[in-house]
Amino acid sequence: MAETIVERPVALRGSTELHEADGTLPKRPVMRGRKIRTRLAGRYLILVVGAIVMIGPFLWMINASLKTDRDIQQIPPSILPNPATGTNYTRVVNAFPFWRFMGNSLVVSLLSTFLQLFLASTAAYCFARIEFKGRNLLFGLYLATMMIPLQVVIVPLFIEMRNLHLVNSYAGLLLPTIVSSFGTFLMRQAFMALPKDLDEAAHIDGAGHIRIFFKILLPLTAPSLATFSVFAFMSSWNAFLWPLVITRGSQEHMTLPVGLSLLQGRYQTSWNVLMAGSVLTIAPIVIFYVFTQRWVVRSVAFNASKG
């Protein structure tokens, strides 16, 4: 296993240069005349077709969410909603405590992200900056857990939560997600990249490890923290299996994706209502994505392993 881990950064080295790639690529010798123009046109054509395939379904989803019950059942389907209606959205919001689901998702995702950052960076600092016996062994243990997917431990995890009386609670949703070995790995790399003179100087000035960590080194790892938190937030927002299992039987702490899957049970074939629910579910994360696009693309390339 260790091999994959060591190779990961090599495979992804290019990803740091990835963002805003336009125009930054190395020059190719200039081809002249018509040949290059037709080639470019062909490339654009394929790119546009690709864009239609990737974006079209989302547009069709928004389109459907605005259609009336009669309109949605038309064969062949009408191209634009006629008349456009917002009732599907009110139906979604009334059928389930949708705002509550959204609030739950937000609370759980934010807390999970914060705790992951905290646990990963404290552990990473320890592995990068303090020498102690058994350090490598312990770090190896952290990395090894990367190979243990939630899927495999879901049964005992559920039993554990039940024994702790945490089924249907925020803590139950949250706790199994807070430790990220990959985050630890990423943050350790970030700390190791910082020059040691920094902490030595601080130590001479009388600062202890806790001060060095919080005041000096942690702020300098901001890019890694940002990358990691974007990823943690997204995967937490989209998580399905664990929230499904731990909130079974009660809507109080249900998150948005689980709520949406419930909606499917009630509105089997009312695609306009289901699509309205889908639009509401992805709207926050899409807005988040628009503002953090650069970090998102990077963080996925970095964190590919956690899926």
Add this chain to the structure above:
Amino acid sequence: MVGMSGWKKFGVVCIFLAPSFIALVAFSLGPMVGTAWVSLQDWNLIRPARFVGLANFRELWHDEKFHRGLFNTLYYLVGYIPLVTLGGLAMAVLLNTRVKLVSLFRAMYFLPVITSWVVVSLLWRWLLNPKDGLVNFLLRKVGIHGPGWWTDSTWAMPSVILASAWKDFGFVMVILLAGLQSIPETLYEAARLDGAGAWRQFRLVTLPLLTPSMFFVLVISLINGFQVFDQVWVMTPNGGPGGSTSVVMEQVVKNTFDYGRAGYASAMSIVLFAIILIVTAVQLRMQKRWVFYG
């Protein structure tokens, strides 16, 4: 290095490491041991557990439903991995040029990756709706009578594969794009001087130098693919028509929470985990044969 000794150092290490270590043991290592223990029990989560030794594993060996689950999981992988790798590669190659609007296209291709599986599954369930879905409508326009997709036991798994690949194209694209951009331009220049055309450049320069990224994509996709659950659960509830999309994880969840067979489900988890470990180990072994580290 900040010098310290004895108990003081122990204390500092504890302060920094304890939070994550406790969480690691409580929510990852502990439950892993727990899975192994539960897999040896007959337990419905209500009555006290009863030790049955390897009976669960023996039963799995003969359980045709479980074999079906394994087969379906493999079927998913065999369809999904080539599709998503080739599609992602095509996108990466297309975007690895100095065309305008590259970042716009990349952002669009990436959008499904950030979308939750539940939304993607619902969306494709609808697009692939045999009666009034968009895909069959478009197929009819070009004179093809579309299949029953997720309502049809033959087409249910291909539907899941299609939706999954669509969601993950952007993911593969980003990783391969990073790989492509780290290939030095001088190699292409040398190839051109030797008279290599576009296709030969791709085959002799791009592909070999992209193998490390490809290897990474393969390892990750296989690990994740074996655990396929969300999209199957939402797109084709209850294992799909005739159990045609019943995958291992679906059976784990069903056995634990519906059939009251937590021990049996844990045995399935252990088998799945073992398969993932073996496949990953084999891949690491085989990489020397085809992965090119410059």
